[in-house]
Amino acid sequence: MDKKTAQLLIEDTFNNAFNEEQFMVFTKNLLNDLESKNNFYTGNLIWDDYKEHINTYKRIGKYIDPEGEALDVLIVEVKSLTKLERARTALRNFVIKHLSKFEKDYALVAFYCKEDGGADWRFSFIKLEYRSELDEEKGKVKLKKEFTPAKRYSFLVGKYEKAHTAKNQLLPLLQNIANNPTIEELEAAFSIEKVTDEFFSQYKDLYIKLYEHFENDRHVKSAIELAKIDNTRFTKKLLGQIVFLYFLQKKGWLGVPQNEHWGTGKKRFVQELFDQAKAERVNFFKDKLQYLFYEALAKERDNVNSYYERFDCRIPFLNGGLFEADYDWKNTNIIIPENLFRNEEKNKSGDVGTGVLDVFDRYNFTIKEDEPLDKEVAVDPEMLGKVFENMLDIKERKSKGAFYTPREIVHYMCQESLIHYLDNALCENVEKKDIETFIREGHFTLENDERVATKGETKTYRYQLPESIRQNADLIDRKLIDIRICDPAIGSGAFPVGLLHELVNAMLVLKPHLSYDYLTEKLKGFGFEHRESVSDSRYIYRLKRHVIQESIYGVDIDASAIDIARLRLWLSLVVDEDDLDPIETLPNLDYKIVCGNSLISRYALDIPINDVFVEFNKKIKDKNYVNTTIKELIGKDEVNLEFYKKITNDFLIESSHEKKNLFRELIKEIKSAFRSNLNDKEKMKLSKARALVENLQTIDMFGKQTGTVKEITQAKKSLRLLEKERDETLNGQIYKDAIEWRFEFPHLLDDKGYFIGFDVVIGNPPYVGISKVDYKDILEKINYETYATTGDLYVLFYENGYKLLKSKGNVNLITSNKWINASYGANTRNFFAKKTNPKLLIDFGKVRIFPNATVFVNILMLEKSNADGKVEAVTIQGDHLPVIPLQNYFQDKKVSLSIKGEEVWKIGSSKGLIINKTIEEKGLKLKEWKNIEFFRGITSGFNEAFHIDDTTAKNLISQNKKNENIIKPLLRGKDIKRWMFDYHDLYIINTHNGVREKGIKPIKVETEYPEIYKYLLDYYDESSPKSILKSDGTYQTLKNRADQGDHWSNLRNCAFIKEFENPKIIWIEISDKANYAYDEKGHFLTNSAYFISGENLKYLISVLNSTISDYYFFQITAKIAGGRKRYTKQYVEQIPIPVISKQQQIPYEKLVDYVILAKTKADDIVYRFFESLLDGIVFELYFPEEIKSAGKEILKHLGDLKPISDEMSEEEKLTVIQSEFERLYDPNHPVRFAIETLDSVEEVRIIKEALK
Incomplete structure (x- = not known):
């Protein structure tokens, strides 16, 4: 499809109210080979759990991607707009249930509502994710779903939304008609990261244009300077204010008619205000925006309904400080030309308009915050956090931006800090594993547990939250409500906002299990009564407000960061305020989120106040x-x-x-009543300086001064400097940016005025050397134990953060990892080892957590308790984050590290890191190899019908020889062993559905294979003799199975159906070690197995089955239950394999032939020897120099191995193998010597020991 046609298709589909016919046209063009379905469900056909949310739903199509993955296309009519916008978890769970029923892992879904005629709707991609666990009784590994482990990504579309984002991301798939999209490509089209990067780039351009206007227009610059306005801060705040307006108008809070309710306002109020300014020939900023900011939104009006006469509508009074003028706006003549808001310029992508409103109008703004499992591909508060963080260091055009901590890292650190806090706070009343389940997975249980709490337990529904959490819910709730958190380098507020979400989620999860509402009493004591319309203290807005007002504290030296952090928290609050009239004002955060230097204080925390x-x-x-x-x-x-x-x-x-x-x-x-005093060290320095001057000026017995003129001059100069420092100390000048923790945050003091401390200190402090800050001399005076002139600022944040903690509190920072090994880190390591109790260390090694920076980082959590000399630690291997969750990786790979004084912290062996790097450098990842492809075994949808034994197969063939054409030998995953497989005379009836792009037609079973058709009729429907009654009372039949082709008798689409008959490497998905086998006999595989087809297969299997391959595989994956691993495509394709010539592959191929035959036909000693020999020459691929220098070379002594061929009889082949065995196994042969002593090579020994 050409670009213009594709663009029109997207616009017709997504710029209008939902239209089923148009949606079907779009999905058929998007997926190319969509198999149409017409399953309609309504009324009693909707599951009871979802009847309050769903009116009807349709399954309009099924799609099989080129890799054999199946996807359903659904249309879901939601009962109300509120359900569409708010019931995200319920809608996601509804699709999960559908996918589970139809045995699919993916869906494309249109969610709409008739209430507004489908004007606003969602286009979503939903994927199920699984984890594996061991069934101890049966000894089998099975896939088990997490509580609701589905992820949903949605485009906001419809009559009032822009299709800019959908167009950019779906266009390439529509244009590519030659290839069907893979599931991976579909998921990538819903990427929020692409939108974030694009929006940040354009947001930065807007900032630069405004900044340069204020700098270059002499009249405006003069006005700004006269008003003492900082250009950088003013410009950033202005953009932030306009962004905030877009969220307010999205909620319908702007332009509300005088007697109407909040929420009924104009969705394009800001844009209409611009048009008014243009029509009236006045300046949009000076004559419209400033009045909106600093009068309408910032000042309380006497009238009841917040009516604002200038704009003839209701405008909410928000308070909070965001719209509080910090300059005399009415008398400061700041003019911003209209072309900076709207123009006809084209950007690099060809979009028309580069002004502020032009750019913001192109994007969808959503008032729902991003959740880990439910992401809207739009501008939301979470995305803005990333944009704002990246903007912090940008002051002018050449600026590059700051480091934004990725969401998954923030998410992990926040959860770990909360788990650690609760583990200590609950005093062993609850096991830590239950706390981990509660924090990490508790929100999955809420819907289920609320139902059980209301209707009681049944066979189907019972409580999912751990019993110990339910029994201690009141205690846990109190601890969560009373927590105090601080980010001492808050930036844009990523960590406080992350903890805000974690706390709110946790408190919501406890709701069905509480017997006492501690929060309500707390709010009353705070003087904050509930509104009549919101009596539930578990209302998200109320929980957020409590956490923001009571639990979160933050400091940053950058005033712009403070503006942005407050804005981010206010945004998070506003998006969840509903059904409140009048709208509550925003909390003032001046004494919660504070500008200052958190590393500098005049007064100790424990002196009388x-x-x-x-x-x-x-x-x-x-x-x-x-x-x-x-x-x-x-x-x-x-x-x-x-x-x-x-x-x-x-x-x-x-x-x-x-x-x-x-x-x-x-x-x-x-x-200001504070008065500084000199400490003893400073007094001593001053005293010594005075004494030196006096001594140098003393006249000796010969009438001469003791000191020279030069010495006296220098001594007086030093004295004057010390006296100046004394004066600055006494009048507080050197502490002008200092944070006096007790006076900034008085609620952290006990009744006697002593500092209680925080439960959690968390953050991402600056990555800058101490020598580069202009307050380094003050830092030296403060006597930090970790201070080193050549050190980095972040180490002081560890020490200071630790001092700010309560007993048993935790400081959890992500910083540079240089301190682990660097010489200047000696003081830091000594402080950690002797003064703190380190609990967790994750060294990210060579992983670049911050894409735009070369800094390498770690996460370190310290507890304020007595040191015990050890820490659980792990180093991430490779150059990318593990594909499994970080907490799983840590649990699987962690080691207990002993720490002593200033010694370097060695996590595992440094040699291990070098080995991993060598493997990666010597090899090319398997996914990057040319001329090979990965596939998965076939899914029949009803194995009992399509999988047949030898007797059934012979019977069908005896009835008609032609049937042999589609009765194919079948291997199950458990049949596949190392190098070979056990065939159990099983077959699959391959009634394939054809492959259109390869000219392969579907099989018409009824007419082409009538005997097989008759056999399959026994499984057709519920009345058929071989239909299977399931535990839920329904029948499994061929007619109702999820995976089927054009006809019920056909297997589902499988684009690679012919690949099964080609030579291939096959393997089982779940295993305790590498078990790759070579198949050249055309076996089909079940979906519990994978295969690779293509070129160089025997060489590749020689490496895949090697010790070195399994060692690397174990570094990049985590064990599942039973100590096994998942050998799925996403992991196997990461294995680096050296690329060598066809000639060089020959000995590997010959030895593979030897090993495969010897395993079943020769003595075990012969098989073991050749497998060890093959393993040895694979080691030579990766460590040739090390093996050569140790005198353990194998390949050079191997000689010309005799080949075995298909023309030979089995006896002839075995004769060749035995002959070569006797030659090479001779005790004096260098090959045998090398194999038996190869472990003397350090790299080989380390690798083998790691696998034990």
């Missing part, structure tokens, strides 16, 4: 104190700790602009 209040009370009682408003606010009472806590608490919810400024002034006055 009451002296400060005594000093302040003296100050305000002084007759010369003139600030009467402060006196009036305080009244007759004296200021004390309780009073200070109250005013900072009141500030959080204060909405009056005047009162907020008064609070700020009072808090500033109290903090």
Whole structure:
């Protein structure tokens, strides 16, 4: 399909209300070979669990991709718009149930609702994921689903949405009519990462254009400088404010008619405001946006319904600070030309319009936050977090951006910190494994457990959350509600927002099991009563507000980062506020998310604080104190700790602009009562400097000064510098950016004013050398134990974070991993080993976590408790993250590491890392080899019908010799062994569905193979004699099976059906070691096996079955239950195999022939010898120099091996093998010597020991 036609197809489908016929046209063109279906379900045919969500659903098609993976195409009519937008988990679970019933792993689904005529709908890709576990009783490995391990990716489409993203990502698939898309390609089309990268690039361009306008327009620059506005911060905040408006109008909160409800506003209010400005010939920013920002949204109005007369509509008063002016906006003449908002310029992609509104209009904005299992391919708060983080370091055109911590890393670290916190807080009332299930998988149980709590347990439904969690739900809830978290380098707020989601999810999961609502009492004590319309404290908005106001703290030295972090938290809150009238104001976060240097403080955390209040009370009682408003606010009472806590608490919810400024002034006055004192070390330095000057100026008995003029001058200069430092210390000048933790966060103090500390300190601190910061001298004064002039700033964050913890609290940071081995890391290692209790270390080795940076990183979690001299640690192997979850990788690979003082931390052996690197460098990943293809065995949908034994096969062939054409030998996964297979006289009836692109027609079983058709009729439907009654009361039949072709008697589409008859490498999916076999007899395989067809197969199997291949495979995968591994395509294709010439492959191919025959026909000693010999020459492929220098070469001494061929009899072949065995097994032959002593080569020994 040409590009223009494809674009029109996408626009016709996705820029309009849902239309079933149009959707079918689109999916048929997208998938090329879509097999049409017409299964319709409504009323009682909808499962009971989903009747409240679903009206009807249709299965309109089935698709088999080129690799044999099956996908269903569905249309689901949802009951209401609320269900479409809010019931994401229920809708996802509904499709999971469908996929499970029809034995599929993938679906493309259109979700729509008739309430709005299908105007807004979702186009989703849903995939099931499995884990394997061992059935101990049967000794079999089976696939078992997690609670609801499906992922859903959705495009927001419809009448009021833009198709820009869908067009960009689906266009290549529509244009490629020559090839059917693979499931992998379909999933990639729903990639959120592509959208994020594109949006960030354009967002950065918008920033640069605005920044340069403010710099280059002399009138505007003069106005900005006069108003003392920082251009960088102002520009970033402006873009953030406009983004926020897009979310507000998406919620229908802007432009609401005077007497209408919130949510009924204009979805294009901002754009219409621009059009008004243009029509009125006024400046959009100066005359419209500023009034919207700093008056409509920022000021409380007396009228009940927030009516704003200037715009003749309701505009919510939001408070919070985002729209609080920090300059005299009415008297500052900032003009932004309209072409920076809208224009007709084309960008690199050919899109028209490069202005702010042009760019934002092209993207879909969603008010649902990204979840790990449900992602909307649109601009959501999570994506903005990544964009904002990358914007932090951008100040001008040459800037490159900061490091954004990937979501999966944030997710893992947040969960680990919570698990560790609860494990300590619950005092062994709950096993750690249950806590891990609760935090990592608990949200999968909520829907089920709420049903059980309401209707009671049944055979089908019973509680899924661990019993110990349910029994201790009230205690766990209290601990989660009372947690205190800090990110000391908050950036855009990725970690606090990550913990916000984890905490809210956990508290929601507990809801069905609570007997006491601790949160409600907590909120009342906080003075925050529930609205009548929201009586449930487990309402997501209420939970989020509590966590933001009570649990989260953050610091950053960059004021722009603080703006962005607050914006990110406010966004997270706003998206979940519904059914509230009036809309609640945003919380003030001035004393929660604070600008300052978290590494610098004047005062220790454990000194008395009451002296400060005594000093302040003296100050305000002084007759010369003139600030009467402060006196009036305080009244007759004296200021004390309780009073200070109250005013900072009141500030959080204060909405009056005047009162907020008064609070700020009072808090500033109290903090100014601090007086710095010199510590003993500083006093001693000053004393010594004075004494030196005096001594040098002393007149000796001969009338001469003791010191030279030069010495005296230098000594006086040093004294003056120390005296200057003293003065700056005493007046607080050097601490102007310092964070005084107790005064910034008074709610972390006990009744006596002592710092209680945080439960969790988490983050991604700056990657910069100490020598490069302008406050390095102050850091040296503070006497950090980990300080080193050549060190990095992040090590101080570990130490400071540790000091800020409560007892048993944890600090969890992702930082550079240089400290592990670097000489300047000695102080750091000593501090970790002797002063802290390290709990977890993940060294990412050579994995580039931050794509735009060369820094290599680790995650380290420290507990504030007595050191025990050890830590559980792991190093990620290779140059990419493992495909399995990080927690699984850690559990499987972790080692207990002993740590002592300043010694380097050695995780495993450094030699092991070198070995892995060598394997990767010497080999080419199997997926990159040319002329080979991966396939999976065939899925019949009803094995009892299509899989037949030898007797049945002979009977069918005896009836008609022609039947032999489609009765093919069959291997099950369990039949496949190492090098060979055990054939059990099983067959498959290959009634294939044809392969259109190869000119292969489907088999018409009824007319071409009537005897087989008659045989299959016994399995046709419920009345058939061989239909199978299942445990749920339904029948398994050929007619109702999920996987079928054009006719019920055909197997499902299989584009590679002919590949089964070619030579191939075959293997079972789940095994304890490499078990690859060579098949050249045309066996078909069941879907529990995989195969490779193509060229160089005997050479490839020689490497795949080698020790070195299994060693590497075990490095990149995790064990499943029973200690086994999953040998699926995604893992096997990662194995690096050296590319050698056809001539060089010859000895490998001959030895493969020897080994295959010797395994079954020769003595075991012969088989074992040749397998060891083959293994040895594979080692030579990867470590030729090491083996040569050790004198253990094999290939050079092998000689010309005699070939065996198909023309030979078995006896002749065995004679050749025996002859070569006797030659090479001679005790004096260098080959035997090399094989038996190969372990003396260090690399070989390490690899073999690792597999034991």
